[in-house]
Amino acid sequence: LDSLPEASFDAANKQHVATCLPNSRRDVLAQIRRWADGGDGRRIYWLKGWAGTGKSTIALTVAREYSDKKRLGASFFFSRGGGDLASTRRFAATIAVQLAEASPQLRRHIADAAAVTHRMRGLGLYDQWERLILQPLAQLSKEAFPDPLAIVVDALDECDNNDDVSLLIRCLAAAAAIEHVDLKVFVTSRPDQPINLGFDNIAADAHQDFILHDIEQSIVDQDLAIYYKHQLGQIARTSHLDAAFLSDDTIQTLVQKSYRLFIYAATACRFVREGGPLAGERLAHLLSTKRLPAKAGTALDRMYMTVLEYSLTAELDPEEMARIRELFRRVMGTIAVLFDSLSPASLAMLLDQPKKTIASLLGGLHSLVDIPEEEDRLIRILHPSFREFLLDSQRCSNTTFCIDAKEAHRHLFECCLRVISSCLRRDICDLGRPGTRVGDILRLDINKSVPFTVQYACRYWVYHLERSDIDPQEHRGVAEFFEAGFLFWLETLALIGRLADGIAMLQLLEARLPVGMPDPCSILQELTGGRKALRPDSEAFSAR
Template sequence: MLRRLRRDEYTVGWICALPVELAAAKVMLDEEYDHLERDENDENLYSLGSIGGHNVVIVCLPAGRIGNNPAAAVATQMRATFKGIQFGLMVGIGGGVPNPEVDIRLGDVVVSQPDRISGGVVQYDLGKTTPSGFDRMGSLNSPPQILLGAVAKVQASKLQGRSRLSEYFSQFSRMPKFQRDNAGPDVLFEAAYDHEGGQTCGLCKREREVDRQRRESEEVVVHYGTIASGNQVMRDGRTRDRVSRELGGVLCFEMEAAGLMNSFPCLVIRGICDYADSHKNKTWQAFAAATAAACAKGVLSVIPTAEIDKSHTADKIIKEKDVLDSILNRLSYAENAPFNSYARQHEPTCLPDTRVDVLREIHKWADGQDKRCIFWLNGLAGTGKSTIARTVARTYSDHGRLGASFFFLRGGGDISHAGKFFTSIAVQLARNVPALSRHICEAITERSDIASQSLRDQWQQLVLRPLSKLDGSSCQSLYVLVVDALDECDDENNIRIIPQLLAEARSLESVRLRVFLTSRPEIPIRYGFCQIPDTEHQDFVLHKILPSIVDHDISIFLAHNLRLIGQERSLDASWPGEEVIRYLVQLASGLFIWAATTCRFIREGKRFVAKRLDTILNSSGIAATAPEKHLNEIYITVLRHSVSEEYTDEEKEELYYMLRQILGSIAVLFSPLSIYSLSTLLRVTKEDVDQTLEDLQSVLDVPKDQTQPLRLHHPSFRDFLLNKDRCEGPHFWVDEKQAHQTLADSCIQLMSTSLKQDICSLNTPGVLVTNVASSRVEQCLPLEVQYACMYWVQHLQKSSAVLHDDDQVHQFLQNYLLYWLEALSLIGKISEGVHAITSLESYVLANKSPNLHAFVYDAKRFVLYNRSVVEQAPLQTYCSALIFAPEDSVVRKQFKNDIPTWICKKPTVQAKWNATLQTLEGHSDWVRSVAFSPDGKLVASASDDKTVRLWDAVTGAALQMLELSIMIRTLSFSTSGQYLITDRGVLDVSSLQLLLDPLEELRTLFVSNNWVAEEGANILWLPPDYRATCVAVWGGMVVLGHSSGRISFLEFEQGSKTI
């Protein structure tokens, strides 16, 4: 009678896809167990038994159901039924990949084994098709450590001559179907030779066979390496070899493993039954299934049963991964930052045989022993920096050595600033380097507010420290970080500090991080690199490459793209001819953006491509030698062709107006919008926007999916549109101030018609914003409304409009201020609201609009006082914020009818706002010293909690924090605002890094231990009556505040202090 075990006593799950594989698996059982009662929620049918002392559950996919998805479904049900399963085996047949370096034969076995590129299994068909090829996405987990340890023991036994594979295979000796003799000949045909037809290869030509040396022994060989998994059968030799090359060399193709690796920790074992080409047949399947099963038994047999008890169940492993993923999701992430994001899928990489010298230089730096950890590629607009950056990112991504990439874009929303720079890099690193994931998640858990901390803190906590914890054995020894167009970041201070922070990657030891960075050679970036020793960064000036080399590359680019256009339109193979290509190269004047725009313009001509080429040739003159002039000409040509000569003058003027309105808006937007959002914001029909942009796709990226944002192909087109001289007339020139005025008016109108109290129907006034689903916020506050809420003040300021009492701005604030603040809270942008109101206060002239100025001033006090509660609970805008506002508050009076009626007795409050603007919370102990920066934008504070903090003086937001082992008692800003002078040394404000080198040019005047000191030397002792409770330093002036209320002023001359 068969033994019956409980479900929780089974520890190993064995999955197979075909009946022949199931039969082979059951032969390997040392003992077969009785069936259990079927779970009504489980559709699987199981075979139960033991192998090597381990209780094993064997399950086969339903007949006719093969592939990743069925495998995942079967594994999920098995895990739910048998909760004690620790790990699994995916055992069966696969298609081998012939390789001169790895002699794979039919009947051999391939076992998935991780390397520094993959976890042992790669899903080769998951991704998207782009102009530069198929972009694979996602990564799969490695097998559990206990199975990898078993694989190592099996390999060692083989080397010692103690392999038991033949012993286990001998269990098939009485089963003829599984014997090698019945499998037939082992024939490999050339990859490019297709099957001639029939069930066998009887009609295939023997002269197309690959000549291989006969093996001395018929012993089955086991190979270890990467297995490629997909949802379709690989049955083409050419495709097999191409995919294998792209993946860095795989040993086998199969169809189920990719569905398991991230949801069911397992080892994949495949017996080779064919060569994944068109000559497939089933004659080797039984033998291959048997060798794979024997190998699987060999792996299980070397794992002591006691080790099983120490390992986690499959469920626990999956849950741990889910926990890590959920922690990682807490970090703010810029979806469009990576080089291969959906929004960038049509952006090109370098063509073969172009940019050869610069790419060689980059790879030499990245792959060699160069100690310089940053490569700065700088060049003028349109010289091809971003294309090179995408090429570098693609190359290292394909080789599993791309750590992360971030492509900045002016006006690109999340990628136009550094707010999500390091958090996005950390998320990509965790995904691209699995061994890093746990360390990064630990950093997030330790500092839950890390995403709101300074760039330095984010860089150190989320990137440097996790990387420093890697031992180098579980990952690559080198990773490349690609940062493109840093000059398009909208904050010059961040532009300066980012290169300095990235240079700290030099401190890493076990793993090297190379940073490839591109930008225009603008002053803030040059300043940043000036702070880094030349020995730590390599510079390459793109626009100084020999013109002949650049012209050669542009020639290849033009010839390639025009040949494709000619093929699309069935033109003569010789079109357009070498002479035309040479002339176009001259017109490009070294600018790749000119060549790219020209090709897009010609392609859009469709049946008139030849005519459009003639237009380019006839409208451009070599006499215009400046590259910018040639760029002007191609842009003007594109715009003129969007206005048909058949239109009447009146129709042309209408179209010119529409072009200026729509293109102007796209050019000056602070964050890109879709066609739908832009049309809603501008109050024009979607059809008008569609038709206006229809012929402008050579300069604009107009997605077919109209929910995706519109983008300029290149920032140089924006520069062109906003420059009256370059546009050569009024038809296309966009008046930047007028464009901002149009958008400011549109934003105010949209908010006035969209915003209302409790817009998300939260009902309960205490609901926290963290408990409101983002989908609900997006539904109630569409993207165009969010845009209006965030940027209307910025557009207003850029327009230079003069404001007056009772104008639309005044009326908007009087009617919708609280609704606007509620909306900002819901989208997590209260800080932006504080900045907006403060900016508006400085913009409104009190003498010309006293009532508006008074309202804005009061609104600023209202927001600063209530920022903390409104940021957390949006509906408290109408409760706590109004109830506790002073009686004479303009805002309170204006919105008194919005105070909830359920508050029957209101508290007694002060008549006016007091002197306290806001309270900064963060220090945990006594605050010893506070100082304002010279421009009044920053506040620095030092506390007995051994921290120095920097605050935004306008919004009160915490910007940076430095933890020290000592207390700092006094601090002050240098006159330049670049340094903090403390009694313990000098701090760099941009990084809060303690500087060790003396700075002779600084006036390091401060008060410490009852002394006024300068540059470390005591110069004036303070008697008890003059000892201060607080100190401020401005240049040579020291101000002492005393507990009695008295204030003392001391001023010192520059120069030597001697007696």
């Protein structure tokens, strides 16, 4: 099964993400435990709240706790800009693999289902879910899971297709409705309209809702104070700061500035910690703005602007400011609109920039962006609200940092086209044997011949084109691609198992191609004997 290991709560990409501190979030966690452990007929628990209110930390805590109790069936943490982590394409397979690991009985039924359905990746979400989850669960005996079994789905609002969100909620409700298996489904999201509609379309008595941002102010402030004392205490010990660093006045001021947002507190503490020996100076800088924000969004925007200005533009002359502005738009603008995360090495290759240049810009932004020291680990924006801030000119008022999304997509489209044009060729894996099956080629050999930067360019160039202000009929590079690189691109997509993505991209482009260009879908029909022959697991173009 084509599962997604990095979606799980215990994946390597979350190994440094903290769970709730002891004695914090006690009320909401106690209510979740009562629901998960008891006989509540409502088997879905929907925790909804504003951006930055701590939903993912609670989800991680719940997943960790029930994993330790051997009662976690599966988890899936969505992540916008994380490639398949922002899609439902591999959701059913990922949940199925984890459930199979949790139960030997279920493993047998899921394996049987996978064995008889050879086109699993080509099926829609509900059909996959029915074959891999619903039917195997229905075959279980009542004794298979004597205790309630939890499934945790975090950040549903970060799924990139609203129609899929509604369908996924229907899938979860169908699994929770299987009477003889006490499945408890814990879901977190923002209270966005598509998700509200999705829950409206299932029975009201099937789910319990909890609005995180409606918790009493004093309780949230107490939890924030616990967090600040813990984090600043650690910083004080490592930086050898005096007791004034942890005074009650300091904690109280920070709590008030946070305006109920844990992402504000987390960003503030990371910003102070990154100061090292200047941690005290950074804390004083945060405390110096006495005027309290009028609302949560304003507080968070002010925090992001403070970090950016302090880290990147302090004491710069106009010429240096102009250079920083251009570099920030190129590098941070790219990171903000990527469809999948890239490593520092891959980002440098895609942008055709020296790795040192990128590292110098990002070096001061560790409180906002996870920037790995290892070249093969992925750069990751720490919270989606920072991406949203950068792309919104009403929120990001400093033109040095505001990102024009269309301009960023235009630049990335041109970068992708450059990579495709310069790197793709016939028989890119040097097999020398036409007709070799993709399944017979080692994944290691494919990744060596087709680096991740090239894979990214092949998978997403059309989507960057679509979201830019470019007219394909007026862009010579598009015509040149179809004249010279089209079949090489198809072969590469087949090698990396993404031919179905290529078909979807071509269908998206059909109506927008330059006048006089051959219809690429017609070419596919000629090569394969009809579009129906093009299955997502097709190997028709491998090693031609």
